[in-house]
Structure formats: structure tokens, C-alpha cells
Amino acid sequence: MTAVLLLQPFEVQAASARIKDIVNIEGVRENQLVGYGLVVGLNGTGDSLNNSPFTKQSLTAMLERLGVNTRGENMRTANVAAVMVTANLPAFASQGSRLDVNVAAIGDASSLQGGTLLVTPLLGADGEAYAIAQGSMTINGFSAKxxxxxxxxxxxxxxxxxxxxxxxxxxxxxLGAQRTLRLSLRNPDLTTSRRVALAINDFIGTPCATPEDPTNIRITLPRNFNGNIVDLLTDVEQLVVQTDLPAKIVIDENSGIIVMGQDVRVSTVAVAQSNLTVTIAENPTVVQPNPLSQGQTAVQPSTTLNVNTVDSNLAVIPDSVTLQQLVDGLNALGIAPRDLIAILQAIKASGALQAEIEVL
Structure with a gap:
């Protein structure tokens, strides 16, 4: 018997979004900072200096800068820990502003609770120090033994x-001194790039935006514009455009998660699924020796093995169904997510799936 999926028409509507929510502006970005420092004041939970030579060297160098000579001495303190300090430098942050920093131990310290980070320079990718970190830490965990x-x-x-x-x-x-810059789409797409440029040009009334590739749209300050590039960006970032993305199916085989885009289409194809179930049961029995035989009690193994094969009906998926129709039809078959992963990959291999499959 053949089961046919009865699928109802479904209208797909394009998603709309503001330009400021789908693009990044050239030059408006954070910069990552990193530094190496020492945390002091730990209650015996710091690095063991014998197992962490970098901590001992850093502690010795710090004390020498403060006028204390400890070279050649056998230090046994467990209240100091070597740490890596990281932070993100916000865009256009001014000198004297504050930022949050994260601290992580790199030695064998068991806890940083109650510690204080000493002055630590935070360096950028160019090796220059852009910030200084210091202060008492708060941690999200605890240890007790x-x-x-x-x-x-x-x-x-x-x-x-x-x-x-x-x-x-x-x-x-x-930023205000720039005459031209680029807008970068967070999800690159040729159609969306062109739509963004058309929306900007229609709003300004002059061709000031040009799509360069699926990611970048170059915008130039018009000569008759009353303001700088910041004023122009403020005006255009609220414009709404219809975004467009390629048909794609994302599969995470570890968790069984499947995500499908709205433009996924399937040509006419027949799908059948077979489930194999193997059941193994152990029922050991005790065997007693005959009287006066001087034998020993033994355990005789007994295994029951059952193999069940459950075959589903062959289902026909009509031509060019939409995402909603495809999901409804496969759900009607009672297909589990992990079985659905194999079915989608098989449909793709047959050439009937008009979408890209990405496996995480």
C-alpha cells in the first residue's frame, strides 16, 4: 500500500529588516586586548611555585621592581597565581574610560576567590598597550575540600x-571625517546587497551607494548632502529592506538538530523508511549437581535474541513543495529527527533537493 502526502499550499513571505540590523559599518568595531599578570591575596589556593616556574619568575621580577631582592631564595608562597587578562576595547572609546576585564588562571591554582589583580598592561594585536587593568575579582564558582x-x-x-x-x-x-566607507552584510547575499544599495539611493535621491560584492556596499557622501558621513548613516540605517538568503539546510548530527531555510524546495520523490530493532535478553539459569556426585553448582547462560523489522509505507512528496509542506509531510510519516537527517541527505544525493546541506 502506498501512502500519499496531501499537502496544502503555503504562502512564503519575505522577511524585512532595518539596514542597521543586517550590516556592519567599516571602522565601527571592537578590538581584542590581552595581558599577562599576577593575582595576589589568595587563601592558599594559588600556584605552587615549584610546578609553575613562570609564576615564580614573574613574582621575583615584580618584587625587584619594588626594591625587594629575592633571587636565589626559596619562596613557598601559595597566595599568588599567574593569570591571563582579556578585554574588548569598544569602538571609539575615549582615553580615561573604563571597561570590564576577564581573568583566567594559567597555572595550577585551584581558586581565584578573594584575589586582587595587580597592574597589568593590556596589549592589542600591534603589541601596543591600550589599557591598564587592576582590581579585586568576582568569580562565578567556588571550591571546598x-x-x-x-x-x-x-x-x-x-x-x-x-x-x-x-x-x-x-x-x-x-568616522565623521570619512568621505566614503563600506557597509558589510552579516549574511552575505547578492540580492540583499543590491536591495540595500537601491533603498539608500532611493532615499537620498542620488546614486551614492554601490554594491561591490555579496558582502560589501560602498557608500559615498553626496556633494549636496547637508552633513557628514555620520549624518548620512543615521538617516539610512533605519531604512527597511527585504532580506534574501540561499536555500540551505543546517544539520547538527551530534544533537539531531535540523534547521531549514524558507526557500528549500523538493522535486517529486518517493521516500520509504525501515526501522530495525534488536532486543537481547539474558536469562541465566542455575544448574545443581546430582546428589552424591561431588559436583559444583554452576550458572548456565541463556540468551534470547529478537530482531524486529518495521517497514513504513512508501510516501510520495510532490514537486516543488514549500518548507511548511515538507515539514508537515515528513511529520505525518512519524519520522524521528535522526532518521530525517539520513532522509534529507539521501534526497540531496538523488538530486531532488534544491538546497545546500551544511553539516556542523
Missing amino acids: GDAASVVSGVPTTGRIASGGLIEREIGFV
């Missing part, structure tokens, strides 16, 4: 210092 048991909650070897970074150097980029 006794002689025979211990408990750890969260990650006590990472912490955060709110407003612990002080910006010392600014990024030399003045």
Missing part, C-alpha cells in the same frame, strides 16, 4: 573585574 571529600561549583579559576580596565590609548579613526 576536606580530608576525604571535595566539592567544586562552577569554574573558580576564572573571574571578572567590572570596570577594572582603564583605557590609556585611543584608536586613531575619525
